[in-house]
Amino acid sequence: MAADFRTQLAAAQAAQASMLCVGLDPEPAKFPGAWAGDRSKIFDFCAAIVAATKDTVCAYKPQIAYFAAQRAEDQLERLISHIHDAAPGVPVILDAKRGDIGATAEQYASEAFERYRADAVTLSPFMGLDSIEPYMRHSGKGLILLCRTSNPGGSDLQAQMLLDGELLYERIARLAAGEWSTRRGGGQLGLVVGATYPAEVARVRALAPTLPLLIPGIGAQGGDAVATVRAGWRSSGPIIVSSSRAVLYASAGADYASAARQVALATRAQLQQAQPTG
Numbered sequence: 001m002a003a004d005f006r007t008q009l010a011a012a013q014a015a016q017a018s019m020l021c022v023g024l025d026p027e028p029a030k031f032p033g034a035w036a037g038d039r040s041k042i043f044d045f046c047a048a049i050v051a052a053t054k055d056t057v058c059a060y061k062p063q064i065a066y067f068a069a070q071r072a073e074d075q076l077e078r079l080i081s082h083i084h085d086a087a088p089g090v091p092v093i094l095d096a097k098r099g100d101i102g103a104t105a106e107q108y109a110s111e112a113f114e115r116y117r118a119d120a121v122t123l124s125p126f127m128g129l130d131s132i133e134p135y136m137r138h139s140g141k142g143l144i145l146l147c148r149t150s151n152p153g154g155s156d157l158q159a160q161m162l163l164d165g166e167l168l169y170e171r172i173a174r175l176a177a178g179e180w181s182t183r184r185g186g187g188q189l190g191l192v193v194g195a196t197y198p199a200e201v202a203r204v205r206a207l208a209p210t211l212p213l214l215i216p217g218i219g220a221q222g223g224d225a226v227a228t229v230r231a232g233w234r235s236s237g238p239i240i241v242s243s244s245r246a247v248l249y250a251s252a253g254a255d256y257a258s259a260a261r262q263v264a265l266a267t268r269a270q271l272q273q274a275q276p277t278g
Contacts, residue, residue, distance in 0.1 A: 004140030005120045005188050008091040009212060009238055013058040015089065019229065019271045020264060022053050023095070023216070023244030024062040024079070028070065030249050032256045042067065043075040047082055049248060052261040054087040056268050059240055061214075063095040080116050091119035093214065093240075097146060099124030105134040113138045120144055122192060122214070125172055129180055132189075142188045142212070147172045147204055150194025150217035169200065170207060177208035190214055193232070195241065198224060201231040209237050216242040218267070225267065229274035241271055 003011070013019060026042045028035070035041040050060065060083055067076040080092050094116055098108040112121040112135075120142025123132060135143045148158055148169040158169040166174070176189045193204045195217035204213065213232050218225045218241060225241065232239040247267070251259035 003089075005091055005142030006212065008089060008119060009058060009142075009240070012090050013238060016055060016058055016268075017272060018056055018058045018268045019233070019239055019241050019275075020057050020268045021059040021061050021093065021214070021240045021242040022049065022057050022247050022264060023242050024049065024060055025066045025244045025248065026070075026072075027066065030252070032252055033254060039070040039072055042070060042072045043078050043082075046075075046079050047086075048257045049260050050079075050083055050086055052257040053247065053264040054090065056261070056264040057087075057090060059091050059093055060087070061093040061095050061242055061244075063244075077116055080118060084117065091142070092117075093120040093122065093142065093144065094118035095122050097122050097124050099126055099131055101127055101131045102134075105131055109135045109138055113141050120188075120190070122146065125176075129175075129183070132180065133183065136183055136188075140188065142190055144190040144192055144212070144214045145172060145176055147176070147191040148193045148197055148200045150196045154194070170203065173204045173207040173211075177211055181211075190240075192216070195224065195228040198227040198231040201228060205232050205234060205237060209234060212238045212240060214240045214242060216244075218243050218246075225270050226274040229271055230276060233275055241267075243267055 024046050026046055028037050028039045031041060031045055062076060067073055083092050094112050112118050122144045125145045132143060160168050173191055176191055181189055190212035191204055191208060192214045193201045195215050215228055215232060247260045247263050250263040
């Protein structure tokens with residue numbers, strides 16, 4: 001039986017000396033050379049990125065919309081299977097941001113964990129605990145909940161104050177670290193917090209000291225990698241810092257894979273150097 005998500009993540013971070021997650025957001029229009037605009041090359045492009053970066057990362061994060069929009073779900077299935085074979089032990093986080101209840105949530109969970117064989121999935125907790133419970137029935141899988149996202153519009157709801165004075169994103173972090181984590185499988189919960197808000201990263205970490213934090217927003221979105229690590233890293237609570245476009249499209253030429261590797265190596269080193277000592 002495969003190791004659970006938290007065990008896989010810890011092992012990958014130790015083995016690769018890395019907090020870097022490479023997001024796989026394939027856009028055929030940005031593919032190099034003769035592949036430009038060719039949706040049939042999605043798997044080949046992503047597989048080349050994996051080959052170039054597999055010893056530099058602690059996770060991969062394919063975004064399902066980039067595959068579905070190109071009618072390439074079959075290539076996504078093939079890619080995740082390929083990652084399991086080519087980079088054994090490196091967990092795959094399916095970035096889907098699903099949020100529904102009951103039988104529909106059960107189908108989404110089956111899609112993520114049985115069809116695509118992902119090790120973790122991103123979810124929206126807006127509909128409450130019963131939108132998460134169907135995923136908890138898949139033992140050992142990671143459930144990473146949107147908490148304080150990197151987009152400016154996230155403040156429209158996430159920064160709203162509740163009647164007891166707590167902000168909405170703080171309530172999500174508190175529930176995930178407490179009541180929700182006591183449910184069956186709840187120990188695999190994590191939180192999405194954006195690198196563009198390092199103060200909020202620190203606040204979420206204070207409320208959820210042991211949960212994995214998936215932190216997008218460095219690279220193309222402008223998040224500060226050093227501030228992110230200092231705000232979120234704890235010896236008892238891992239962080240997964242995601243970069244997508246900066247790695248995938250480091251070069252538009254034939255050297256795209258080697259260029260991606262150089263960016264991944266540099267980003268990994270920057271993250272490691274920012275890690276607090278002691």
